[in-house]
Amino acid sequence: MAAISIHDLGKRYKLGLRQHDTLRDHLAALFRRKKKTTEDEFWAIRGLNFEINQGEVVGIVGRNGAGKSTLLKVLSQITEPTEGEVRLHGRVASLLEVGTGFHPELTGAENIYLNGAILGMSRREIRARFDEIVAFAEVEKFISTPVKHYSSGMYVRLAFAVAAHLDPEILIVDEVLAVGDAAFQQKCTGKMSEVASREGRTVLFVSHNTAVVRSLCSRCVLLSRGAVEKDGDAASVIDAYVASFQEATDTSTTLLPGDFGRGEHLSLHFDSTPRFFQFNCGAEVKLDFTVVSPEPLQGVGCSVSILNLDGSPLVSMSSKVQAVPVSEGSAKTWKIGVDLGRLPLNVGNYRLRIYISEKGRDVARFSDAFTLQVQPYDVFGWGNALPSTVHWGPFYCAPTWRIEPGA
Amino acid sequence: MAAEPPERVLRARHGLIPIDFAELWRYRELFGFLAWRDVLVRYKQTYLGVAWAVVQPVLTMVILSVVFGRFANMPSGSAPYPVLVLSALLPWQFFANALAESSNSLVASARIISKVYFPRLIVPASAVLSGFIDAVIALVILLVMMLAYGVSWRPHLLLLPVFFGLAFLAAFSVGVWFSALNVRYRDVKYIVPFITRVGMYVAPVGFDWRAVVPERWQFWFSLNPLVGVIDGFRWCVLGPQFAPDWGTFLLGNVFVLVLLVTGLLYFKSTERSFADIV
Numbered sequence: 001m002a003a004i005s006i007h008d009l010g011k012r013y014k015l016g017l018r019q020h021d022t023l024r025d026h027l028a029a030l031f032r033r034k035k036k037t038t039e040d041e042f043w044a045i046r047g048l049n050f051e052i053n054q055g056e057v058v059g060i061v062g063r064n065g066a067g068k069s070t071l072l073k074v075l076s077q078i079t080e081p082t083e084g085e086v087r088l089h090g091r092v093a094s095l096l097e098v099g100t101g102f103h104p105e106l107t108g109a110e111n112i113y114l115n116g117a118i119l120g121m122s123r124r125e126i127r128a129r130f131d132e133i134v135a136f137a138e139v140e141k142f143i144s145t146p147v148k149h150y151s152s153g154m155y156v157r158l159a160f161a162v163a164a165h166l167d168p169e170i171l172i173v174d175e176v177l178a179v180g181d182a183a184f185q186q187k188c189t190g191k192m193s194e195v196a197s198r199e200g201r202t203v204l205f206v207s208h209n210t211a212v213v214r215s216l217c218s219r220c221v222l223l224s225r226g227a228v229e230k231d232g233d234a235a236s237v238i239d240a241y242v243a244s245f246q247e248a249t250d251t252s253t254t255l256l257p258g259d260f261g262r263g264e265h266l267s268l269h270f271d272s273t274p275r276f277f278q279f280n281c282g283a284e285v286k287l288d289f290t291v292v293s294p295e296p297l298q299g300v301g302c303s304v305s306i307l308n309l310d311g312s313p314l315v316s317m318s319s320k321v322q323a324v325p326v327s328e329g330s331a332k333t334w335k336i337g338v339d340l341g342r343l344p345l346n347v348g349n350y351r352l353r354i355y356i357s358e359k360g361r362d363v364a365r366f367s368d369a370f371t372l373q374v375q376p377y378d379v380f381g382w383g384n385a386l387p388s389t390v391h392w393g394p395f396y397c398a399p400t401w402r403i404e405p406g407a
Numbered sequence: 408m409a410a411e412p413p414e415r416v417l418r419a420r421h422g423l424i425p426i427d428f429a430e431l432w433r434y435r436e437l438f439g440f441l442a443w444r445d446v447l448v449r450y451k452q453t454y455l456g457v458a459w460a461v462v463q464p465v466l467t468m469v470i471l472s473v474v475f476g477r478f479a480n481m482p483s484g485s486a487p488y489p490v491l492v493l494s495a496l497l498p499w500q501f502f503a504n505a506l507a508e509s510s511n512s513l514v515a516s517a518r519i520i521s522k523v524y525f526p527r528l529i530v531p532a533s534a535v536l537s538g539f540i541d542a543v544i545a546l547v548i549l550l551v552m553m554l555a556y557g558v559s560w561r562p563h564l565l566l567l568p569v570f571f572g573l574a575f576l577a578a579f580s581v582g583v584w585f586s587a588l589n590v591r592y593r594d595v596k597y598i599v600p601f602i603t604r605v606g607m608y609v610a611p612v613g614f615d616w617r618a619v620v621p622e623r624w625q626f627w628f629s630l631n632p633l634v635g636v637i638d639g640f641r642w643c644v645l646g647p648q649f650a651p652d653w654g655t656f657l658l659g660n661v662f663v664l665v666l667l668v669t670g671l672l673y674f675k676s677t678e679r680s681f682a683d684i685v
Contacts, residue, residue: 013683073682077417077524080679085418092415100522103444105451110444117440118523146451 001089003054003170003202004075008084010046011070044070045226047084054089054169057196057203059213059234061241062223068174068206071223072096075172075204090169090202093120097174099159104148108139108158111147115162129165136191137161157184164191170202171195175209185309192216210238210373211348242278242373266293266356266364277372281347281396282379285340287370291356296330301357304338306350306372314350314394320360346396347376347385424675431526438529438536445508445537460544464500468493471613482618486645487556493549494644495612495637498574501542502633503603505575508534509582510599513590517685527678528671531586535579542571553644563643570639573660577632580667587674590685611637615649632659 045067052058062068073079075086076094101118102111112133116126126133134140137158139150147155173192193216196203207213213220213234220237222230230237269290279285291300303318317338352370355362376385380398431438450457468489475481476488483491509531513520516530546567553560589595610633611619620628628634635656641649 074417078521078682080419081417082419085416088415088417089413094523096522101519103448105448106444110447114440114444117437118519118525120523120525123436 001054002051002087003056003089004052004204005087006048006050006084007086009048009071009074009081009086010083011044011074011079012046012082013042013044043082043226045074045223047227050221050228050231052202052204054202055200056219057201057205057217059217059220059238060204060206060223061208061210061213061220061238062229065225066223067226068223069096070226072172072174072204072206088170091120092170092172093166093168094172095119095163095166095174096172098156098163102147102155102159105146107146108134108137108143108150111158112162115159116165119163119166120168121166125167133158133161133165136164136187153184160184160188164188164195169200170204172204174206189215209349210242214238214376266291268292268354268366268369277370278375279372280375280377281345281385282342282377285343285372287336287338287340287352289336289354289369291334291336291364293332296332297334297358297363298330299326299359300334300336301326301360302336302338303355303357305353305355306343306345307353308394309349309351311351313353314345318355320357326359343374344395344397345372345374346392346394347374348394349373350394420679422676423672424678426528426671426675427526431528434525434529437525438533441529441533442536442539445534446540449537450540457544460541461548464493464496464545464548467500468496471496475613479614481614483615484618484648486615486641486649487558490549490552490556490558490645491615491641492613493545493552494640495610497542497545497549498570498636498640499607499610499612499633500545501538501571502574502578502636503606504538504541505535505578506581506585507599507603508538509578510585510589510595512582513586513681514593514596514685520685521682527681528583528674531582532579534586535575535582549644558645561643561646566643567640570636570643573632573639573663574636576660576667577636577663580663580670583670583674584666587670587677590677590681606633610634615641626655629655630659630662632663635659 048071060068060071070079072094073096074081075088076092076096078094078096099115101115103114106114109130112130113123113126117123121129134143137154137160139154139158142150142154147158150158189212192205192212195201196205196216203216205213205217217234219232220234221228222237222241230240269292277285277287287304291297301319301324303316303320305313305316307313317340350372351368352372354366354369356364356366378385379396471492472489475492476483512530512534513527520527520530550560585595585599607613610631616628616634617625629638629652635651638649638651638656642651
């Protein structure tokens with residue numbers, strides 16, 4: 001049975017409409033002879049058609065501006081569609097943000113009740129799950145402290161914890177897992193997959209983190225310019241999505257200004273490597289880029305760090321430490337190629353930071369030069385792809401095992 | 408939460424949109440929670456919050472009593488002037504605060520409105536309700552003042568909730584209009600303080616209007632629904648010489664009902680675009 005069916009759905013926004021008219025302008029306009037010129041219109045989504053069956057866990061992916069947020073807003077009843085219709089079977093809860101309605105002056109406990117009520121829980125439900133929520137958020141000691149005294153980590157943990165204990169038949173989730181530190185993100189992802197796997201639960205899930213979508217969702221819908229571009233099993237749709245990303249970023253005109261030292265003047269050009277770089281677990285990785293400087297540079301060196309998403313370095317490499325001979329000469333552009341070989345990186349997303357040095361001194365830093373996305377792949381031919389980073393850590397390793405009954 | 412309808416259809420709606428009372432009933436807990444939040448936040452720094460609820464009516468009472476009772480020498484019959492003022496100040500301040508809070512309520516809740524669905528009517532309604540605690544505190548002050556000035560407690564005091572209810576309705580009906588208008592027209596926020604400031608003199612808070620307003624204007628003056636509410640309060644507190652003129656009292660409240668119904672219609676017809684423009 002379809003839990004959500006969407007027919008010819010469209011939502012139009014008016015561009016250039018001044019959002020906060022004043023009454024005075026409005027009255028003045030009444031006396032003016034000519035009507036206002038027609039406003040520009042913009043269809044955020046249009047002609048959407050698809051059904052989601054009860055119990056399905058569906059990911060929605062698409063670039064910024066593809067219409068994901070508008071779709072979620074329409075499904076959550078926050079805004080009305082302009083045309084078409086949506087039929088919903090079952091109780092809907094939507095989670096477009098964590099901590100909606102949190103008030104800084106109220107204590108943790110008070111905010112749990114308030115936020116729970118805003119998300120659609122009854123007082124009885126909240127009371128029944130109160131202890132569970134507090135334990136999940138790990139804020140037992142501070143539960144009667146106003147949340148304005150919370151650290152930002154505690155705040156988002158509490159906010160997510162309330163949301164994670166919703167129990168609707170249809171759950172609509174926007175990018176809310178990207179909160180807290182890495183450990184808590186893992187816990188959130190775990191909780192999400194537990195929620196999603198519960199019997200009969202229909203989940204609609206928007207995320208930029210394709211690894212998470214891949215691990216949570218069986219089906220995936222790719223939106224592009226307000227329309228469905230691809231709809232099918234999660235793996236193939238995500239591949240199409242990532243490929244579309246590569247096309248868009250795989251241009252040598254992509255510039256990235258540095259953010260450190262003379263970095264304001266230096267820029268990176270991406271030659272053959274897209275900035276959003278996707279490869280299979282265990283594949284050989286090569287980076288190619290050009291450093292462009294308004295002044296000639298001499299004795300250029302380079303170092304590269306791979307970081308996890310919250311910014312802790314996992315591994316670094318440096319031409320200086322490796323004592324790579326420095327090229328002679330002086331030039332405004334330097335071509336740099338880094339052959340990383342087979343990276344022992346597990347499935348997941350990573351950030352890549354690049355430092356450029358001149359005669360041994362760092363002159364520029366490019367904080368998020370690349371995003372690496374490692375896709376599941378059966379590296380060793382075991383018949384199993386490696387589980388994601390979230391549960392197994394950032395590196396893979398293939399040891400030899402000796403397991404036998406003891407004497 | 409009560410069972411929801413098995414199927415919900417979301418599509419563009421046009422024209423007059425009826426109020427879904429069943430849905431409002433399902434969301435009654437959220438209504439309570441939002442009012443509870445406003446009260447809690449207001450009294451969070453406890454002694455300052457409660458002290459404010461005491462100081463404000465007492466000081467206003469003193470000033471009005473001195474200006475109207477002493478300097479302008481206005482008559483109050485047999486009633487002590489401070490009690491005359493306070494018995495009117497109570498519903499007036501409840502009305503003025505409720506109006507200010509509810510007019511601003513949707514804009515102040517912009518974040519929630521653009522992230523979560525619930526019937527938007529809850530927002531101005533709970534804002535009106537949250538002023539209730541202040542009114543109860545003022546009522547305690549009034550009862551004490553009555554004792555201090557030797558005004559005996561009449562059984563009519565039990566009728567006060569009825570007049571409270573009428574003040575609530577008046578504030579809510581204007582609040583519904585202004586909260587919805589405020590989403591689109593931000594100059595509403597300048598109009599409301601003006602109304603409450605001027606209204607204090609248009610409504611007979613500081614004086615007994617029967618002794619002040621010329622006879623031929625009295626009918627029109629008493630059409631103001633707040634005149635009826637204030638008369639009702641003084642009647643309960645001070646005695647039959649303040650009894651409202653029940654004919655104009657009724658007319659005033661019919662006017663409130665008209666405001667309420669048109670306000671709800673306007674609110675419902677603009678409700679669906681709140682999240683897009685707030």
